[in-house]
Amino acid sequence: MASPSEVLAAALARPVSLGAGRLICIDGLAGSGKTTLAAGIAALAPEAVVIGTDEMLEGWRGLPGLGTSIEGLLRPLASGATGRWRRWDWLANGWAETRDVTPGPLLVLEGVGSAAASYDDLVTLLVWVEADRETRLARGLARDGDDQRGHWLTWLDDEAALHAREDTRARADVVITT
Secondary structure, eight states: OOOOHHHHHHHHHHHHBBBEEEEEEEEEOTTSSHHHHHHHOOOOOOTOEEGGGGSSSSTTOHHHHHHHHHHHHHHHHHHTTOOEEEEEETTEEEEEEEEOOOOOEEEEESTOOOOGGGGGGSSSEEEEEEEHHHHHHHHHHHOOOOOGHHHHHOOOOOOOOHHHHHTTTHHSSEEEOO
């Protein structure tokens, strides 16, 4: 398993790919440890901007539109301009404020579907994080509550379809099993 310091070192050893900065995409399966890895990288690189793509989804069924939203954030950053994204308010079940991201040395996107093939040219390092389905479901239900089981089961199927279509694991530079 790669540690946050190993992932960060691997990204920093590569040329910039997002304008004058670098982009680490931590993609993989829900409940596998992507957020934990991103937090570890952020602790080592205080200049990093970390965005959890769960906040960019249009609810539980928002995976199909996520890549377009992320690309809309990244393309301006690649040209040196401010990127923008809109936050999904899970409690209100609707779109909330728009957030700005200024170009910087390191952007970390973490979440299911964070590494769409359409912007591979901007990704410095793609990390895939996985764990078995039962472990991931147990982690998700422990966090969200058993009343969310139906959403979680649908989500697990949706993410499998997305990753099969995008061939994300095969495109990854680093694969981590938790």
